[in-house]
Amino acid sequence: MASRGTVKASGNFNANEDAETLYKAMKGLGTDEDAILQLLTSRSNTQRQQIKAAYKTLHGKDLVSDLKGELGGKFETLIVGLMTAPLAYDVTSLRNAIKGAGTDEKVLVEILASRTAQQVKDIVAAYREEYDDSLEEDIAGDTSGHFKRLLVILLQGNIESDAQALFKAGEQKFGTDEQQFITILGNRSAEHLRKVFDAYMKLSGYEIEESIQRETSGSLRDLLLAVVKCARSVPAYFAETLYYSMKGAGTDDQTLIRVMVTRSEVDMLDIRSEFRKISPKSLHAMIMGDTGGDYRKALLLLCGGDDA
Numbered sequence: 001m002a003s004r005g006t007v008k009a010s011g012n013f014n015a016n017e018d019a020e021t022l023y024k025a026m027k028g029l030g031t032d033e034d035a036i037l038q039l040l041t042s043r044s045n046t047q048r049q050q051i052k053a054a055y056k057t058l059h060g061k062d063l064v065s066d067l068k069g070e071l072g073g074k075f076e077t078l079i080v081g082l083m084t085a086p087l088a089y090d091v092t093s094l095r096n097a098i099k100g101a102g103t104d105e106k107v108l109v110e111i112l113a114s115r116t117a118q119q120v121k122d123i124v125a126a127y128r129e130e131y132d133d134s135l136e137e138d139i140a141g142d143t144s145g146h147f148k149r150l151l152v153i154l155l156q157g158n159i160e161s162d163a164q165a166l167f168k169a170g171e172q173k174f175g176t177d178e179q180q181f182i183t184i185l186g187n188r189s190a191e192h193l194r195k196v197f198d199a200y201m202k203l204s205g206y207e208i209e210e211s212i213q214r215e216t217s218g219s220l221r222d223l224l225l226a227v228v229k230c231a232r233s234v235p236a237y238f239a240e241t242l243y244y245s246m247k248g249a250g251t252d253d254q255t256l257i258r259v260m261v262t263r264s265e266v267d268m269l270d271i272r273s274e275f276r277k278i279s280p281k282s283l284h285a286m287i288m289g290d291t292g293g294d295y296r297k298a299l300l301l302l303c304g305g306d307d308a
Helices: 015-026 033-040 045-059 063-070 073-083 086-099 105-114 117-131 135-142 145-156 163-171 174-185 190-204 208-215 218-232 234-246 253-263 268-278 283-290 293-303
Strands: none
Touching (some): 015 033, 015 045, 015 063, 033 073, 033 293, 045 063, 073 293, 086 105, 086 253, 105 218, 105 253, 117 145, 135 145, 145 174, 174 218, 190 218, 208 218, 234 253, 234 268, 234 283, 253 268, 253 293, 268 283, 283 293
16 A cells, blocks of 8 residues: 655665764754754654664664754654654553553543554554553553443454444443443444444434534543544544644644654645645644744654645
């Protein structure tokens, strides 16, 4: 499948040359932030890992540590994110969401609802490898109720389920059998779920989203809606996530950074066109108006262009 990302691998790539460019950008007084962001946003993540290795070989130092030493704030967070391999980035994001002060439910919802079944399996294995802990146990210990149950089901990465059961669970009223409902929505096949949603609509006269809005609240509602939205369209889900990270007063920079980093090589082109459907302004224009400095420059390069 052709990548729908805005960031592509560089054609005439030379890891040693790139490592030197970065070394020079940080050497001596002052830092050439522009050189750093121009280079890193025009290389794929795989290439960035090769640059990291070349930098270590040439200079005996860790590139990410050097970048952290020279940069600061949101710009630093963004650049360090770009330097992290995708699997490690997800694993670290989840760990911080669980182990930080209070649980960052938003991160749990976003990652577990949007990643493929295989990606979730890889995340679970890498989490154990990295922290010698069970992701399932850590999440279960930090959450409760139906919200916890659905997260745990999503962690199983199951792909089969039965549409009929959902009708029974949702026929009279959503709340009749939340457990059944949750089990089925935890099913990972988007295609299957879309058929289920269509059938649910025929049976109940409601879109599944309406029933969820009406019958649930809080984190459970957020998670159920995220699962449904991702089954319908992952790029549309992320377009909405980006929109709400910038809409209104203040910016949720953590979310903005996380989505721009994780989707830049996957489906940013599709996210941009979905964004245009829900927002009077393009993603490019919204980032332009909501951020500043090198942070903005780098985000706009990841966005990769404007959509009039």
